[in-house]
Amino acid sequence: MSQEEPSSSENRYSLLLTPELQERIRHLGDHVLHNEALNERLRTIGDQVLHNEAFNERIRNIGDHVIHDIWQDDDETQEVEHFNYKQELKKKFSIASIIGLGFSLMNVPFGIASTLSIGLVCGSSFTILWGWVLFSFFTVMISLSLSEIAARFPSSGGVYHFSSILANEKYSLISSWFTGWFLVLGNWLMFISYAFGGSQFILSIFGLKQSDYKHDDYIVLLTYFGIIALCTLVNLKFQSQLERINKLCIYWTIYTVLVMDFLLMIFSNDFHDLKYILTNFDASRSGWPDALAFIIGGIQFASLTFNGYGMIVSMSEEVKEPEKTIPKGLIMSVLISALTGLIFIIPILSILPDLNSLLDDNPDIFPIDIVFKLSTKSFLVSFVLVILIAGSLTFATIGSLTTASRTVYAFGRDHGLPFNSLWQQVDTMENEEIVPKNALLLSVGVSCFLGSFSLVSSSAFNAFVGCAVISLNLANGIPILSSILNKRKKIKGSAFKLRKIGYLVNILSCIFIVLTIIVLCFPPSRYIDIRTMNYAVLVFFLFTFGIAIGYFSWGKKNFQGPLLDRDYSAESQIGTVPLEIIQSHDHDISGDGQFVEEDPEYFRHGSDEDIQMDTNDDDTETLFELPDHSSISSLREDPAKNARSSDQADTS
Structure with a gap:
């Protein structure tokens, strides 16, 4: 019985690889497998990754943070952002x-x-x-x-x-x-x-x-x-x-x-x-x-x-x-x-x-x-x-x-x-x-x-x-x-x-x-x-x-983008006010409840005697502090004036 012929894949590879090249590849493989220094280095890196507590803790923290962001329930506090525009159109749609x-x-x-x-x-x-x-x-x-x-x-x-x-x-x-x-x-x-x-x-x-x-x-x-x-x-x-x-x-x-x-x-x-x-x-x-x-x-x-x-x-x-x-x-x-x-x-x-x-x-x-x-x-x-x-x-x-x-x-x-x-x-x-x-x-x-x-x-x-x-x-x-x-x-x-x-x-x-x-x-x-x-x-x-x-x-x-109402903050308010009042940026409330043309800082920094409001009024909504991103847009007022307002707010 004749000697078995090599498979087609073996014939193909034997044509591509000369005996000298095949010998060099085997020699390189033996060198990699028996190179103790290289193997030891790889084992050391692996051990460092597996036993590095700080690294593992960081990975766990990242995973926990991502899962928390995805699955956490939002708190029950409701906040509505307010914009610094004058209310000109009537609220007529139901x-x-x-x-x-x-x-x-x-x-x-x-x-x-x-x-x-x-x-x-x-x-x-x-x-x-x-x-x-x-x-x-x-x-x-x-x-x-x-x-x-x-x-x-x-x-x-x-x-x-x-x-x-x-x-x-x-x-x-x-x-x-x-x-x-x-x-x-x-x-x-x-x-x-x-x-x-x-x-x-x-x-x-x-x-x-x-x-x-x-x-x-x-x-x-x-x-x-x-x-x-x-x-x-x-x-x-x-x-x-x-x-x-x-x-x-x-x-x-x-x-x-x-x-x-x-x-x-x-x-x-x-x-x-x-x-x-x-x-x-x-x-x-x-x-x-x-x-x-x-x-x-x-x-x-x-x-x-x-x-x-x-x-x-x-x-x-x-x-x-x-x-x-x-x-x-x-x-x-x-x-x-x-x-x-x-x-x-x-x-x-x-x-x-x-x-x-x-x-x-x-x-x-x-x-x-x-x-x-x-x-x-x-x-x-x-x-x-x-x-x-x-x-x-x-x-x-x-x-x-x-x-x-x-x-x-x-x-x-x-x-x-x-x-x-x-x-x-x-x-x-x-x-x-x-x-x-x-x-x-x-x-x-x-x-x-x-x-x-x-x-x-x-x-x-x-x-x-x-x-x-x-x-x-x-x-x-x-x-x-x-x-x-x-x-x-x-x-x-x-x-x-x-x-x-x-x-x-x-x-x-x-x-x-x-x-x-x-x-x-x-x-x-x-x-x-x-x-x-x-x-x-x-x-x-x-x-x-x-x-x-x-x-x-x-x-x-x-182009200036949306004008957020920076002065609309819970910490600086006394009591509550209706939302409709704040939607006009150039109106405020006096002690007798009348609209007056005043600087918004009057409302923000007014004293208890200047501002009297009923906190039990059912027609009002509680105000909440604005998030940090409210600073992305500038107000229409003078920038220097806004800077002074911010400094006063920080001081108070």
Whole structure:
């Protein structure tokens, strides 16, 4: 029997290694193994690591510290940060109104109707249903994270104030600048998206009668300007009715969904079974792998709807007890929107027509219009359903202009915009309502200007929608990330506590925000051309580049960030005072309870005889000492005066 041939691996290595090289490798290995000095040195290092009590104790302390930071319960003391701004806007919105505003900004019927085609391309029923469920879950996580911060720092500046306070002091100003501009930009683009998308949706009614309908760019633009004019009129002339309008939005949207479901079930003859609704998946039109198609379709389908909830933080100065009202409004509006979306989606999927008729026949008609037309087989019923969605769209557009104007007002007040004195000005209207008129008109002017780009390139203009979602997600994510990096220390004492799950909720929020931003850069289908390309990321980077230039050329010297009220301290107060009194930086209280124009030091250092207050008054709230990070922003008064005030406080 012949001698066994060496294995293929042995043949391969024998060709690579010459006998001389193999001998050198064996010699080197023997040298390492038998080198007593080297082995002894390694053993010594190992023993030092194992038996170094100081080192081991330090490791244990680090571990205990991390576990303590993550799992410890926050104490029961509640602290609300106060800002050194004059209270100019009336506190007229209730919790129901704030929930209605958040609900209208998410605008479930139109949000689902306008992005239905994305879900159909990227997987059909399975992607639409389960993408909505997953996106709802993570949106709740983000709303919880923002609510905890908003309860600690209630301010109309919202997330850009949060970023300034929660970021490291070295990066406080630049963090606040970028967050503020992302917030302003997101508010403007969201308003544009609703107004322009609404004009296209309203005109698509003609497609219910004409299957070959093609929209005219000029008519769409004129309708867009008409919607903007209506929203401007409501925000200027009917400011006192916004409370009722926001409440009405809740009822209109919920009844719209219920009526639509009822009519579709009554008039439709063909229904899919439950298995089709829950499991039918077809991503062949997208060209992406199935898993990636589901992620792209699910996130892009739901992202336009779950986008505007964070904008209601800008209404903090117009509600009573914002540290309680804003968190409730955030969370409840998201939960109601998630549930309403499910109630709307499931009946739509149960009667869903063939994809070819929805996506191939006429790209200028919204797929939801075709669903109505084919399912009800009645122009009148389809027309009523479209009008119901158009009504909810009107509420969303009015609300988005309201929040955009408040954001511009707050950002201008902090010198974040050129000609800041113009944008922070408020006007008293004929009905004695106080409105930031100039900030509102600036938002309208920017919207009209950017809307005109639709005549140049419809693809570039459609990128504004994706850019709005990216901007608002970044604005929400920066303060949450800053809180994590600072071990959540600065939000301790919040009236809304996440306690042990805080780190988990914050981390999940940041991960999902990053994933959303990445996914929004992808087109729903790989089969793209110049017209269907996703330009959102290009538009966003152009805006970001402009924001960066603005910071280094102008903002670094002029932007001041949030003005925290340093003099608002428990140790220097006698008794308690109502929160409304402190929210105006240039008012104080005299012994007889009257407002007087005095230096804040009068209140801080007044004697017992000068300040008489009833500590048992039920309408008051106890004051707490500000955390150390209150020094990140300067007051508007003379710096020398602030220095003297600090010295006096230290002496006392």
